[in-house]
Amino acid sequence: MTIEEFRLPDVGEGVAEGELVSWLVAPGDRVEEDQPVAEVETDKALVEVPSSYDGVVEELFVEEGDIVPVGDVIISFRVGEEDGTPADAGADGAEPTDAGADDAEPTDAGADGAEPTDAGADDADPTDSAPAADGSDEPGSPSGRTFAPPSVRRLARELGVDLAAVDGSGPGGRIAERDVREHADSGSPADDGDGEDAAIGPKPVDIGSGDRTSAVSRRDSAAGTDATTASGSGASPERAGRDRTLATPATRKLASDLGVDLDDVPTDETREGEAFVAAEHVQAYAEASARPDAEAAPPAGEAEPGVETEPTPADPATDAPTSTATTASIDADADDGTADGSGATIPYRGVRRTIGKRMAQSKFTAPHVTHHDTAEVDALVSARERLKPRAAEEETKLTYLPFVMKAVLAGLREYPILNSELREEAEEILLKGEYHFGVAVATDSGLMVPVVEDVDEKGLFELAAEVSDLASRARDRSLAPAELRGSTFTLTNFGAVGGEYATPIINYPETAVLGLGAIEKRPVVRESEDGAEVVPASTLPLSLSIDHRVVDGAVAAEFANVVMDHLEEPLLLLNE
């Protein structure tokens, strides 16, 4: 009987760490190979981590909520009787052993004659005591007695190599570029063994992809019993496995960010006779390796770079009262502060960080202008009142959103420039001509924007049903990535929570986003024969943000007028 440690496997797409959201097993539980043992959230998705052993859970090493780097031991199993050992123990078992050898590196270096072993070595940083005007604040340097020129030190940082652990081949142990490269090649676990383990190791299951465990688990077990079949089946792209690869620093950085070994990335390009890898190759390779479903994996090199599989947020505005849930979960996360929350820190990661990145990209790329106006919607209110029971008969809850979608459709038909995408590199603006609307939905973990396709081909009730289905599945995170992609225009209904106007952020690279305030009775001025009077009327405040690079404010206003026309006179919607 042996104890097997199990490390957090590479959860794909270059993710270096994940939050262990919940344990699905407890010590003493019996688990079977491929049975999910934990849920881990990365910045891309929530994934289940399957066990690669048959056995009994011995110990959990990580608490729920901890951030775990890929490769850390998270759980151990008591693996009993001979036939209980997993078929692929050879492959999986190799991983912990490799890492162990890795740990041993510094010891090797210590034994090397070139490295002084006296206790003073730690504070032997030459720059610390430099006699410059005030030696105190000199920038730091690698520990005192590794002698390597600046170019080599930079390379070491790039490759993530600790110079103190490198055996220098120069006089007195001076470290050359070659030493660092050799160390990196021999030291990195990804390169160890037969080069297949990463491909056949336990793959996490992307809960968000909709096809849940089945396909992946099957592939895993197949891979476990027969490595050759697995790699031949196209489950993962072929590794090129070169010794040397040329790439620009930016590409190297991308590769290390994505956890990709450049030597494995297939390429036809060469520079001075050496294989040359560009950023697109790395991106394509990383995506192909991470794709959980074999059929979905395109041949490396053809995958479209930059395809987003994560939810595409549009705006922190919300669609439904669930925004309170968001706040609640933040409070729960703010763990190391005082009772009143002062001094607490909230982790910035996962969906939150993805939202942040996308918001920043949009706001910093597209110069936003927000146009505000108000539609008087008494007619719309009564139209919905009349239709609501009809919708209820079809078990559909009719909100105002489908009406607005149709009104926007009318506007976009007249002003197609707002349904476009600026392709700066190509120096062109693409008019989409299709009407796929993103609808911002607040969820516990942040904003998601599922997409209602072909709004022009659907009726009001159909739209209502689809929006409510997408929203509820966004909240329990069971949307497929495809359902979060491809919108051409986005709507955000912050008014459901309250408020009149906002400045919504464009769901980049779209050109416009429309924010809806709350429909309420507000004072409006009506002209009549005997002068003007102020009367209460239902009004809908509109906030339209546009990318000013693509379209000017006047066009935005004209578009808004068309939308308002259709909202004020809903019969016009019959045209759409």
Place this chain on the structure above:
Amino acid sequence: MVVGDISTGTEVLVIGAGPGGYVAAIRAAQRGLDTTLVEKDAYGGACLNRGCIPSKALITASGLAHEAGTAEEMGIHADPAVDLARMIEWKEEVVDRLTGGVEKLCKANGVNLVEGTARFADDHTVRVAHGGDGQGSESIEFEHAIVATGSRPVEIPGFSFADEHVWNAADALDADAVPDRLVVVGGGYIGMELATVYAKLGAEVTVVEMLEDVLDPYEDDVKRVVRKRAEELGIAFSFGEGATGWSEGGDGGYLVHTETEAGEESTYPADRVLVAVGREPVTGGLDLENAGVETDDRGFIETDDRTRSAVEHVHAVGDVAGEPMLAHVASTEGIVAAETIAGEPAALDQRAIPAAVFTDPEIGTVGMTEADAEDAGFDVAVGEMPFRASGRALTTGHSDGFVRIVADADEGFVLGAQIVGPEASELIAEVGLAIELGATLEDVAATVHTHPTLSEAVMEAAENAQGQAIHTLNR
């Protein structure tokens, strides 16, 4: 129709166009980042306008005048007349060329230049107030900021830079006449450099210093060479005294009052008093707290080895990020900041930062002293070469001083050097390269150096450390 307001956005915002800021801005732009550089005063910062460059211009000019007038030994008899106004004008011409060059370089690299004073509105926005009436202000949103606002001279109680006869270094570099009597408060490198300038221009100079010697951070034998030469130039020293204030002197001049720790008071007659007691970071007025960035109790922004402050997307470089306050440190940090923002693996991992003092003779140091190396646990090998044994030094008429090289005795790795003597500021570069490359004493000694040059002294010192120097007795 209501149209929302547009504020400018930039990927990298750099505040301050000194050697930290303009270098960062150019490198960021070279990396394809959309970069905006805000400067409230003059391109080139303290270094080009009020520091390194103007001081070196006057050091050279005053040195030339002095040299020409004291070369009887070589058979030269001259009594140079100094036109200070023209000397200052020449210095301005040099400065203008350089600052104009900085501006052109920035533009040519695609840096957006904005004139005005920046302050943080929040962690992604600054407001820039433009100089002059009614010039207004604008908001700039940024993804990353690099604070490079530099430092200013410290004022001490009793002396206000607003008084005409109280100078800071910038005033001393812009004087309209050579004062008959100059009291210099502070014997650090700036005080010593300017004391030397004015002594060579004919002023009667007294240096008042609180400590017991000049140039505090340097080793005793290094200081001694500089102090002795200063005394030969007629500079008087009063150590262990702090300046407390001034009063009117009877003769139309002033009296500078000093006090020892024990309370003994003295006065020194002066026509001008130069206060050079140190520099403090320019962080007040930046509203750093709006960005969540804190300063230490001296006002410096603390940064990591990639120049990031505690707020990761706000970097700080140069004098504002702490000691050592040197232009080349500012530029090095500027490059690391820009490359870090560009996602490159840059870091401040230099083993040795050189420093130079442009006194007569000059001082150049890099890396460890003998004591530093011993404290660090090395078995130390030290070699020296006095310039008096250098043929080239003798032919320049300047043979004070020495080269000292410090190395690890076991493997011979060069760890540091202290040079005091002619062109020390230039000679130190070779040792800096040796340290960074991990060269050994043997590497330096076996590299052929041109004869006759001052640089041979570096080679000789390395040989001396190995006990095999030819031109000196080996110790």
